[in-house]
Amino acid sequence: MRAAVIREYGSNDVVEIAEIERPEPVAGEVLVKVHAAGVNPVDWKIRGGVGQRMGMTLPIHLGGELVGTVEKLGSGVNTVQRGETVFGMVNTGAFAEYAVAKAVNLVRTPDNLDFIHAAALPLAGSTAWQALFDEAGLTPGIRLLVTNGSGGVGSLAVQFAKAVGAHVTAVASGRNERFVRDLGADDFIDYTSQPFEEAAGGIDIVLDTVGGETFHRAFKTLKKGGRMVTVVAFPDDEAERFGVSVKRSFTIPSGRNLTAIKELVEVGKVVAHIDTVLPLAEIKQALALSEAGRARGKIVLAIQG
Ligand SMILES: NC(=O)c1ccc[n+]([C@@H]2O[C@H](COP(=O)([O-])OP(=O)(O)OC[C@H]3O[C@@H](n4cnc5c(N)ncnc54)[C@H](OP(=O)(O)O)[C@@H]3O)[C@@H](O)[C@H]2O)c1
Numbered sequence: 209m210r211a212a213v214i215r216e217y218g219s220n221d222v223v224e225i226a227e228i229e230r231p232e233p234v235a236g237e238v239l240v241k242v243h244a245a246g247v248n249p250v251d252w253k254i255r256g257g258v259g260q261r262m263g264m265t266l267p268i269h270l271g272g273e274l275v276g277t278v279e280k281l282g283s284g285v286n287t288v289q290r291g292e293t294v295f296g297m298v299n300t301g302a303f304a305e306y307a308v309a310k311a312v313n314l315v316r317t318p319d320n321l322d323f324i325h326a327a328a329l330p331l332a333g334s335t336a337w338q339a340l341f342d343e344a345g346l347t348p349g350i351r352l353l354v355t356n357g358s359g360g361v362g363s364l365a366v367q368f369a370k371a372v373g374a375h376v377t378a379v380a381s382g383r384n385e386r387f388v389r390d391l392g393a394d395d396f397i398d399y400t401s402q403p404f405e406e407a408a409g410g411i412d413i414v415l416d417t418v419g420g421e422t423f424h425r426a427f428k429t430l431k432k433g434g435r436m437v438t439v440v441a442f443p444d445d446e447a448e449r450f451g452v453s454v455k456r457s458f459t460i461p462s463g464r465n466l467t468a469i470k471e472l473v474e475v476g477k478v479v480a481h482i483d484t485v486l487p488l489a490e491i492k493q494a495l496a497l498s499e500a501g502r503a504r505g506k507i508v509l510a511i512q513g
Contacts, residue, residue: 211304212270212491217257220492223270231301231308233282238311240276240294244327245302247507248272248360252495264300270491271302273330274309275323276512285311287463293317295326297334297461303491305512313461318473328360328480328506333469335459336365336415339437343457344413348373353411353429355404355418357393358384360506361439362417363481366391368469371477377411379404387481387504405429416440427452481505 213226233239250258251270259268275295278288288294288311296314301307317326339361340346352369356362357378369376370392378393381400388396397404405428412434414426419440426436427450436447436454447454472478483503486494488511497507 209305210488211301212488213267214255214259214270215267217255217259217266220252220255220495223255223492223495225489225491228269228304230306233280233285233308235283236285236310236312237282237308238278238285238288238294238314239280239282240274240307240309240314241279242274242276242302242304242307242511243293243323243513244275244511245271245509246273246327246329246331246360247494247498247509248331249498249501250331251303252499255495269301269304269307271298271300271304271307271509273297273327274302274307275317275326276307278314279306282308282311287311288314288316293323293326295330296463296466297330297459299461303488303509303511305488310461312463313466315463315466315470318470320474320476324482324485324508324510325480327508328482329364329469329473330461330466331459332360332506333364333478333480334462334465335361335417335439335457336368337465337469338459338462339415339439339457340365340368340413343455344415344435344437346372346374346413350374350412351377351410353377353379353408353414353426354393355379355414355416355422355426357388357391357396358504359417360503362415363388363391363505364469364478365415365417366393367478368472371472377408379408384504391481413437427454483507485510487511 416438423441
């Protein structure tokens with residue numbers, strides 16, 4: 209079968225589509241025929257060397273989320289069945305014709321979603337979900353600021369927050385104003401035309417998916433006792449100076465989170481926005497597009513029909 213593989217860390221030059229053995233599911237795993245796989249910044253970060261810091265060993269089969277048909281069950285699996293279409297996160301190997309996944313991390317795809325839109329949800333969706341609800345404790349009426357409302361994570365976070373009745377301020381560039389307002393954002397700040405921290409205040413929760421200077425400046429938008437969750441920065445004791453708290457969220461695969469997201473999708477409250485669809489053979493272009501950092505919503509690889 210064909211799979212996107214790296215045998216060393218580096219630029220896109222190290223990425224190849226290789227012919228490799230089809231993997232075999234062990235206990236608790238299933239083999240999935242992959243229809244589509246979402247591309248995320250973590251994929252090019254792993255390729256560039258972060259894989260080593262994450263404890264991965266070369267060669268690495270790239271790809272962290274998929275939608276596909278269950279082909280074979282490992283022993284002890286009873287939560288999904290052969291022939292079902294499922295979606296979810298995998299540790300590695302989603303950019304391939306077949307992949308193995310832990311059965312507990314897979315959920316049947318919503319009936320109202322095609323493969324491309326389903327593939328866009330698991331990783332960015334779980335990231336937004338865990339940061340907003342598990343880490344920050346978002347509840348109705350809370351004032352939320354999302355530092356990047358137009359990216360894969362932020363565009364879902366805006367919709368999740370609106371679905372529970374939060375008040376959402378989305379930071380994005382002017383070209384994405386219509387997009388984030390259509391997602392449901394109550395307020396919009398164009399970060400390219402003014403410092404966003406001067407235009408926002410009294411915020412209860414900040415979700416930061418940008419990091420760097422944006423992360424530091426976002427503290428100024430929080431009210432005393434407010435909470436910041438970042439999925440990018442590594443916080444120090446800076447939050448204390450502002451009288452707020454900060455947490456770093458690391459996304460873990462979660463069938464439970466995905467089931468909750470699926471319910472919002474099924475009632476039409478959440479839609480993944482697709483920026484670009486490419487075939488597996490164009491994996492380098494897909495990674496380059498993600499790395500350029502301008503995608504509106506998600507980049508997805510269409511793999512097998
Ligand atoms: N900790 C974890 O477990 C975890 C999990 C998932 C993701 N992440 C990280 O979260 C980050 C975001 O991921 P993503 O998939 O949402 O990214 P993404 O989709 O690649 O983000 C692209 C979007 O960011 C916007 N953007 C670029 N610079 C910006 C800025 N300074 N302020 C506001 N918006 C800006 C771009 O629009 P414009 O160019 O028009 O502004 C574009 O729409 C990545 O670094 C990723 O690695 C971490």
